[in-house]
Amino acid sequence: MKYAIETNGLTRAHGSTRALDGVTVQIAANTITGLLGRNGAGKTTFMSLATAQDRPTGGTVEVFGRPPFEHAAVLEQLCFIRDNQRYPDDYRLKHALRAARIFYPNWDQNLADELVSLFRIPEKTVVKKFSRGQFSALGIVLGLASRAPITFFDEPYLGLDATARGYFYDVLLSDYQKHPRTIVISTHLIDEMDRLLERVVILDQGRVVRDADVEDLRGAAHQVTGRAAAVKEYLAERTVLSQQRVGGLATAVVDGAIGAEDRAAAEMADLDLSAVSLQQLVAAYGFDAEASIHQDETPARETTLVASEGANS
Numbered sequence: 001m002k003y004a005i006e007t008n009g010l011t012r013a014h015g016s017t018r019a020l021d022g023v024t025v026q027i028a029a030n031t032i033t034g035l036l037g038r039n040g041a042g043k044t045t046f047m048s049l050a051t052a053q054d055r056p057t058g059g060t061v062e063v064f065g066r067p068p069f070e071h072a073a074v075l076e077q078l079c080f081i082r083d084n085q086r087y088p089d090d091y092r093l094k095h096a097l098r099a100a101r102i103f104y105p106n107w108d109q110n111l112a113d114e115l116v117s118l119f120r121i122p123e124k125t126v127v128k129k130f131s132r133g134q135f136s137a138l139g140i141v142l143g144l145a146s147r148a149p150i151t152f153f154d155e156p157y158l159g160l161d162a163t164a165r166g167y168f169y170d171v172l173l174s175d176y177q178k179h180p181r182t183i184v185i186s187t188h189l190i191d192e193m194d195r196l197l198e199r200v201v202i203l204d205q206g207r208v209v210r211d212a213d214v215e216d217l218r219g220a221a222h223q224v225t226g227r228a229a230a231v232k233e234y235l236a237e238r239t240v241l242s243q244q245r246v247g248g249l250a251t252a253v254v255d256g257a258i259g260a261e262d263r264a265a266a267e268m269a270d271l272d273l274s275a276v277s278l279q280q281l282v283a284a285y286g287f288d289a290e291a292s293i294h295q296d297e298t299p300a301r302e303t304t305l306v307a308s309e310g311a312n313s
Contacts, residue, residue, distance in 0.1 A: 004029040004150050004182040005050055009059030012045050012206075019045040021206035022059065029064075029149075030180040032172075032196050034187060034214075037203035038286040043186040044082070046203070047152045050184075051080040063150065076105055079148035081139040083155040087127045096127060096138060106147035111175065115141040118167055132159025140168050144175055150182040157189060165189070169196060190279040200278070202285055209285045219275050221284065222258045225251045226271035234265055241284035253284040 005027040012020040020042045027033050035043045048054040049061050052068040052075060061068065068074045087096060093116065101107045116123075119137035122130070127138065136158050143151050157165045173196055176183060187193050200217065202210040210217070221241060224234055228250040235243070239255035256262075258273050266273045276284070 002029045003027060004031075005061070005063055005184075006065075007046075007050075007059060007061045010046070010049060010056055010061050011058035012042075012049060012054065013057045018206045020049070020056075023203075023206070023208055024059075025201055025208060025211055027182065027184065027201075028199070029182050031198045032176060032183045032185065034185055034190070034193065034197040034200040035203065036187065036190060036200050036282045040205075041203040041286070042206040043203055044154055045206075047080060047154060047184065047186065050150075051075075051078050051152060053080065076103075077149040078152070079104060079143055079146040079150070080152040081143040081154065081156055083136075083158055085135075085139050089126070089128055091127045092125065093121055093123045093127070093138070096142065100142050100146060104146040104148055106149075108145050108147050111147075112141055112145035115144060115171065118171070119164060133161065133164065134159075136160050137164065144172060147179055148181065150184070153183070153185045155186055155188065157187070165192065169193065172196065190282055191277055194278055197278075200282075202282055204285050210281075214278065217278060217281060219257045221253055221255050221276050221281050222262070223251060223253050223274050223276050223280070224266065224271050225249070225274075226266075226269065230269040230271055234269060234271055241281075253280065 003026045005025070008024050010020055010023040011018060023042070023046065035046060037043055045054070049056050050063060050068065052070070055069065063074050063078065066074050068078065097109075097112055097116075100112075101109060119134075119141065121134055121137050121141065125134075127135070130138065136156055137160065139153075140156050143153055143156065157168060160168065169192070172183070185193065185197075194214070197214050199213050200210070201208060212220075224231055226249070228245055228248050231250040231252055235252055235254065241253045241255055243250065243252040253276055258275065262273060265271075
């Protein structure tokens with residue numbers, strides 16, 4: 001398998017804070033990969049390092065087998081659309097498109113024109129006066145029309161309404177199928193983009209907690225709901241990813257697919273079992289392990305969140 005991006009122990013520290021902490025991943029060429037996790041998990045930092053917009057304090061990153069730093073042949077194959085992309089103060093749409101046409105060797109002006117019309121991006125307004133949605137739409141146009149071998153989108157949908165987001169997903173998938181390339185997307189709208197993603201890397205506090213094909217993650221965890229005492233007993237000897245308690249009721253996300261033994265135990269205890277979505281799984285990994293270890297001491301109206309090995313850890 002050919003890898004577009006490979007990191008080994010990739011670390012980026014800011015003083016005593018590690019935005020990335022020993023990240024080792026391999027992102028296959030010609031795939032759509034979701035970079036998932038809570039705010040501050042390290043997603044943008046990872047993309048900045050992979051595109052040579054920042055330097056690591058430890059470990060390595062290679063793009064198509066070469067470090068991206070100060071390698072023009074590597075950099076011209078990359079497109080990074082940030083959620084806070086900056087443009088010169090006097091830039092209008094035509095200026096942004098003209099610069100992109102010069103910068104990206106595979107630029108497709110016909111696709112750019114189609115997308116400008118589809119998203120109704122104004123031509124006379126300076127970019128700095130764009131609405132949040134118009135600003136995001138411009139980034140989508142640049143990212144897709146660049147046809148770069150590796151394209152990074154950092155939460156590209158901010159400010160877009162549901163219709164515009166649907167346009168983005170449809171065009172991205174259609175153009176990717178016609179022109180396969182490596183696309184890495186940071187997103188919080190996981191359920192919406194589930195159909196696009198082939199693989200996901202889940203980050204939490206700068207570390208990789210899961211790196212797997214999306215199909216392998218479907219049904220990789222399950223949820224149990226019922227009386228708090230019964231849920232606690234069910235969780236014994238099981239790996240708990242997250243847990244919530246409200247009054248006498250509790251809900252937990254448990255690692256592993258639902259098996260016959262799980263169904264039998266749940267039926268005996270009058271508990272409900274269900275599969276979790278990818279969005280729920282990512283949320284479970286993002287919970288603070290120290291959030292509520294002493295769950296039995298939590299007042300009835302509070303919500304308890306944990307991430308631990310077993311119910312008693």
